[in-house]
Amino acid sequence: MGCSQAPEKAAETTGEKAAAPAEKAPAKDRIEAIKERGVLVCGVKDAVVPFGYVDEKTNQIIGFDVDVCKYLADELGVKMETKAVTSATRIPMVAQGSIDIAAATMTHKLSRDDVIDFSITYFMDGQKILVAKDGGINSVADLAGKKVGTAKGSTSEKNIKAAQPECTVLSFEGYPQAFLALKQGKVSAVTTDSTILLGLKNSDENPDNWVIAGDYISAEPYGLGLPENESNFRDFVNGALMKMWRSGDYQKIYNKWFGKDTNYYLPLTWQMELWP
Missing domain, CATH: 3.40.190.10 (Periplasmic binding protein-like II)
Incomplete structure (x- = not known):
């Protein structure tokens, strides 16, 4: 059989509200649009510890994926906003332009790559x-x-x-x-x-x-979900991820959430793809 x-059916989760939507910008490079907006809008889980979940003290979404997004926002010189996504909504939200990036425990699959683009692997x-x-x-x-x-x-x-x-x-x-x-x-x-x-x-x-x-x-293999066919933005994200790894900032973020002193210890046993 x-x-x-x-x-x-179950109740939808809610999270931090984003002040500004991630508007589509067909006539304008997305990086330029983000800088004009002053905000990188990231779709993250809000109930998946320790990747993305609501801090009871601050009512803000925190976690590994949030810190990765914060690094990317800092590289762009803008603020970061988060929008709560689920496994079912993260790809449509990227495709529809309501978020710039989905950092949401998303496995990079060829079938998904037909709808959106992906970064290099940032978590295994x-x-x-x-x-x-x-x-x-x-x-x-x-x-x-x-x-x-x-x-x-x-x-x-x-x-x-x-x-x-x-x-x-x-x-x-x-x-x-x-x-x-x-x-x-x-x-x-x-x-x-x-x-x-x-x-x-x-x-x-x-x-x-x-x-x-x-x-x-x-x-x-987790990838960041990105808008389809926006190579400049994808190149920026990939370059920033590789810079984060080479500088040791990735390892610091990783150990913050998955190190020996956490409840979610997972040894870092893989190597990020690094281009010369």
Whole structure:
């Protein structure tokens, strides 16, 4: 029996409001338009720790992706604004011009590249499953006949169906909603990239109740989503990312969110593509 997919409705998340939209500028270079506007508008997740989430003290969106966007804004000499996106809305928002960049845990896939452009890889991860510690599930093989939660519009939907055809996938508005379903017993596992799962687990009141199980299901190279066919802007973003890596600023930002002293420790084991 094939793996079916049943969408599950959940409340939309909200985040920091952007003061200015990212207007399309067909007659003008986007970099010039951003500088005139004085703002780089970045689409980021607002409920995915530690990439993008709302700081309870300031009510502002913070996280690894936000800091990457802030670096790019500084390189342009402008302010940064954030707009909350989900896995389902991030590509349409880039394509429609409501944001300049999507820094939103987005895997660079050829199918997505038909709609928008991407930067070079700026983060590497892989997909796993999050399960109850004493739930008897130790690998994807154990999910046969089980329900698995993930987020709408994510690569995780297709990847888990390919890895375990005998499961049923429930797609939620976001990963927090999928994790809630796991805690309520509505699904037997949540699947997405391992660092996102780590964020869900360690943000819970009882993190020891949950384990990230099994081998990697897939490799997930993250790229920044960019407007289609705007090569000057793409060249700027790629150049800024490489500068950030060479200067050590990338490693500082990375260690801030994924270093040994954090709850989301992930050793930096890959090398960014660097052009001579």
